[in-house]
Ligand SMILES: *[C@@H]1O[C@H](CO)[C@@H](O)[C@H](O)[C@H]1NC(C)=O
Ligand SMILES: *[C@@H]1O[C@H](CO)[C@@H](O)[C@H](O)[C@H]1NC(C)=O
Ligand SMILES: *[C@@H]1O[C@H](CO)[C@@H](O)[C@H](O)[C@H]1NC(C)=O
Ligand SMILES: *[C@@H]1O[C@H](CO)[C@@H](O)[C@H](O)[C@H]1NC(C)=O
Ligand SMILES: *[C@@H]1O[C@H](CO)[C@@H](O)[C@H](O)[C@H]1NC(C)=O
Ligand SMILES: *[C@@H]1O[C@H](CO)[C@@H](O)[C@H](O)[C@H]1NC(C)=O
Ligand SMILES: *[C@@H]1O[C@H](CO)[C@@H](O)[C@H](O)[C@H]1NC(C)=O
Ligand SMILES: *[C@@H]1O[C@H](CO)[C@@H](O)[C@H](O)[C@H]1NC(C)=O
């Protein structure tokens with residue numbers, strides 16, 4: 390979820406499209422902009438287990454000996470990097486040499502598909518998530534986002550579809566030509582909220598990758614005679630994100646009885662670390678949209694120019710404005726992520742995709758990163774859970790979005806797992822990374838600029854909060870250094886240098902366990918959840934704060 394997106398600000402109405410949704414098979418040529426959808430499975434048609442008994446009834450499975458648990462993070466010669474986004478088809482920008490020289494899918498902010506980020510991004514060019522010499526991974530904490538989904542309810546694409554549909558029905562209609570000709574019979578084919586097929590694959594693939602990398606940590610559960618608890622939230626896509634992850638990790642149908650999945654109840658007014666905005670009031674007003682406001686202002690002149698260019702291909706009752714350009718860029722991302730290809734993508738230049746990405750960078754920095762007054766407060770819940778897990782002690786003070794019912798006992802909140810896996814929304818993960826004080830994610834330039842198109846700011850939404858984003862925290866035992874227990878943190882396969890007081894620069898991103906834990910506790914004590922989430926303080930201007938903390942007055 391992204392609340393208060395660029396367009397939520399541009400048009401406060403939660404509009405769906407103008408008319409009723411039609412079956413895709415009954416659309417006429419004059420139906421441009423109409424919402425269409427298919428329905429599978431057909432009502433009443435269900436699988437027939439009598440005619441088609443399952444494998445438990447049929448028997449004869451053949452030999453099933455197991456091998457060792459894989460532990461590639463420790464044993465492979467190098468770490469597997471993730472670059473492909475099969476089976477999506479991504480065209481070139483309108484002025485690009487080809488689709489390879491400038492990959493537009495890496496400029497879609499939180500709508501980009503996840504990929505392995507260049508290890509040099511945060512200054513540790515020679516660090517790899519593969520375990521450094523003389524170290525062994527003894528525990529891993531995974532925190533990941535759902536894969537690609539449809540737009541959230543009321544997002545810009547459906548508003549744009551409504552505008553096109555209205556134009557079709559208005560006096561004179563409209564005619565599009567040249568690169569926009571497809572718009573004459575374009576219909577709105579996206580649902581809302583749900584994972585797309587590609588999105589399911591992303592979470593399944595991460596489950597497979599996690600088993601290949603960290604499988605051996607399961608031996609710890611085997612020795613203890615117990616199975617892991619893995620956690621997600623109650624929204625349909627969040628449940629299915631975890632189901633796809635565990636299907637990849639444990640296999641189908643093994644996941645059904647090899648893991649306990651804990652579901653956090655996700656709705657306004659509830660406490661949960663995976664969606665802290667449900668309890669943090671100020672996250673849902675102007676305090677929570679410092680970045681969105683700045684991003685909308687930043688894009689306006691660029692998108693107005695793009696609108697001017699594209700309007701030359703339109704006649705009749707349809708005129709594009711800046712917010713339509715934002716919606717059309719989003720349609721490029723969403724249609725590709727959901728349908729595999731989008732005719733909107735080739736309409737835009739490389740620089741327009743750079744502007745689009747930078748707007749997301751500004752938005753996430755200001756809403757959920759170090760330029761936000763409410764981010765660290767929201768991320769405090771995950772921070773406290775992490776401290777609890779690393780310190781092997783239950784939370785005692787309920788001063789964040791943590792949920793005392795689920796986190797208050799070791800049965801539903803185990804403290805001794807060798808492997809943790811939590812799924813969440815990207816805004817919650819970004820809030821958590823801010824609460825964790827991963828300042829290296831913003832680099833020295835501190836925040837993406839709002840006064841110019843920049844190619845050298847470090848903070849990038851597509852690198853931190855893409856669909857399927859992956860945060861990994863490794864606990865390692867290293868010889869012969871003292872103390873031997875070390876921690877490092879990894880965002881989309883780029884190792885992030887740690888800046889807790891006492892952490893020394895380390896080429897592999899290592900810092901002593903106790904030093905990190907002390908830093909996390911210090912950070913926790915800096916964050917005033919009640920003030921940030923419920924207080925009345927001066928609305929900070931984008932760029933004026935650098936800590937993710939609310940100003941005191
Ligand atoms: C389309 O027309 C309807 C009915 O007049 C109106 O309520 C809606 O706001 C219009 N949508 C857009 C995006 O202009
Ligand atoms: C567009 O449609 C509106 C509403 O039907 C009408 O008032 C206006 O004159 C039309 N404009 C053009 C250029 O056709
Ligand atoms: C963790 O602790 C609980 C409660 O003490 C125990 O039941 C469980 O077996 C332990 N699990 C592991 C993996 O050590
Ligand atoms: C904590 O989670 C439980 C289980 O989902 C839920 O019933 C309860 O209302 C939540 N508590 C708060 C304070 O939100
Ligand atoms: C860490 O655990 C110790 C020992 O159980 C406990 O005394 C201390 O309060 C815990 N610290 C935090 C921050 O929870
Ligand atoms: C829910 O969060 C609030 C902070 O907003 C906290 O005061 C309260 O104790 C929490 N309640 C539970 C049951 O987790
Ligand atoms: C399992 O791993 C946890 C966390 O690293 C550790 O505290 C515990 O001792 C291990 N248990 C066994 C049985 O190896
Ligand atoms: C957070 O990181 C900054 C460096 O960016 C450092 O100066 C500060 O001490 C850190 N604070 C904590 C609590 O880790």
Ligand SMILES: *[C@@H]1O[C@H](CO)[C@@H](O)[C@H](O)[C@H]1NC(C)=O
Nearest residue numbers: 674923924925926927928942
């Ligand atoms: C917040 O404080 C300002 C300035 O003191 C005041 O004008 C405003 O009404 C207050 N808002 C709320 C919600 O209390």
